[in-house]
Amino acid sequence: MKGTLPNQNQRNLFRPILKDIINPNHELIILSKRIDWQYFEDSFSPLYSHTGQPGIPIRTMVGLLLLKRIYNLGDETVMVQWVQNPYYQYFCGEAEFQWEPPCDPSDMVHFRKRIGEEGAEKILEVSIHTRKDEIRSTNDVLIDTTAQEKNISYPTDAKLLIKVIKRCNKIAKEQGIDQRQNYKRTMKKLLLKQRFAHHPKRKKEATAALRKLRTIAGRLVWELERKLSEDALKQYQEILKNCNKIVVQKRNDKNKIYSLHEPETACIAKGKAHKKFEFGSKVSFAVVPGVNIIVGIKNFNGNPNDTSTLEPALENIEKISKIKFKNAIVDRGYKGKKMVRGTCIVTPRPPSSRQPYSKDTMRKKCRSRAAVEPVIGHTKHGNRMIRNYLKGIVGNSVNANLAAAGYNFKALLRRIKEHILWTLIFLGSKYKIPEKLIYKLT
Structure with missing residues (x-):
């Protein structure tokens, strides 16, 4: 109620x-x-x-x-x-x-589940509506993608296999299954052999330990599949399917599982020097240049190509902001499309036989695209998007939308505070109010 x-x-x-x-x-x-x-x-x-x-x-x-x-x-x-x-x-x-x-703090979890993805989009919609007059002054929108990292540890084969073994032991204990062996002591010894696995003197031993861990994990999964009742098999069907996939997956396989509790997590290669891979989901940002308001944010599970994210991103912008922009300014990763949903896609191109005025205009537009990068950085580090703690596919979208709404409202708070300060400074100069008193009032 x-x-x-x-x-x-x-x-x-x-x-x-x-x-x-x-x-x-x-x-x-x-x-x-x-x-x-x-x-x-x-x-x-x-x-x-x-x-x-x-x-x-x-x-x-x-x-x-x-x-x-x-x-x-x-x-x-x-x-x-x-x-x-x-x-x-x-x-x-x-x-x-x-x-x-x-x-209680847990009530916030229940409320997020209650409103879901649509409710988070409505909160973002209100944050855009509060500054709608500033948005209508431009026909351009900046679009770029980034990785939203999930709250998982860095996945390695040994880590994943250890989690499979522990999960199998937990299921067996819950269902009262008498296991042939739980391998707890063996697991610890094999995990120690995985330390410094890339060292030339330890590589052979580490490879053998990893092979043994894979055998043990597969043995426990198959034992559960034999001994569980039909009702229990239905209950743990998805978990056992993911465990089997972890046991048999190879290095170059596609659609690998990187986390047992977050199986939808994808590996996104960003090419950063300090972090070559990020594990989570891809998020498309849409920012209005000049005023730096986020007018659309769309989560994509997996690692789709940037060009294929354009149409859903533009559809999301029209749905949330209720505005159709004439130009979408993107980087060179969005090659291949010039017009999507009636919006012109502007990408940096080599100089051609265009008129000087047109050339300068396009250059300014493409240079303005760099403004989306600090917006993404501030949203990640200042509005809790640097690591996503919300569970599942819905949690990815809810976290992204709430982070974008938080960024918009934070920017609006900053503008309100600046407006109050300048108003007081103007009144202070008019009525000779001391400057120290003005800053105390703010």
Whole structure:
């Protein structure tokens, strides 16, 4: 059942309301008035039942998700900050200062699952709508892709085979199966032999240990397939299928499994000197040049070619921002297409017999594409996209959309703060207010 918030203007006889103790010119207060909270109420209300105990109010949950992304906090740390900060509480719709967290951190997990990918896209849509006047001033959009890394350890054959052995032992214990041998002691000895496996003096021993680990893993998987009941086989069908694939996969195979708990993880070669491979999913960014607003973000599972991501990315831009851009400026990785969904694809090309004006215009457009790189970097490091902790394919998309929304709102907060500062400086010069007092007011 959907929960309700108190009226923020309703006064209490015994306790002061938040409006009386906070600065009305604080950037979070101004931002809370610009966001259409009723849109979230109308969109997410059908996801709740009409019976049972009232849940956490929708504005509180959406506000917590936004604060987490804007200030780069975790599910637990945002609760700690919320109790200490009256501006966080007012932003989430509270009328009076609260001494306890609004919910358990696990409730944020349940709310993300409730709204899903569509709900995360609606939050991003609102972040774009708050700055729609700035977006309409241009016909261009910058598009580029990046890797969104999953929260997994660097996959090696030995690591994966050890996980298969441990998972098989766990399933056997849950189902009460009497194993011939669990290989716990043998596994530790073989893992020690894998240390410094590339050293010439240890390579032969390490290769033999890896071969033995593969044999043991395959033996335990096949033993489970023989001894499990039909109902249990159906229950663990997907896990056993992935375990079998890990046991038999070779170095140059396609569609390999790099993580047992995240089998959809793909290997993306980015060519970076410090990190040759990244394991996760590919994400397409769409940024408006000049104002640097993210107007579209699309997650792709696997490692598709950049050119094949153009059409879904442009479709996503039109769906979320409700704007059709004339030009999409991309890098040389998007070769092969000049027009997609009525949008002209602009890529750097060698000089030709064009007029000088046209040549300079194209050069400026292509140079502006570099602005998308710092936007991607700030979204990753400042809005919790550097490592994706959300589970599954849906978690990839939800994490990307919420990170983009956090980036847009953070940029808007910065603009609000700058506007307040310049307004006070103007008034200070007009009415001769000391500069120290101006900076204290901000």
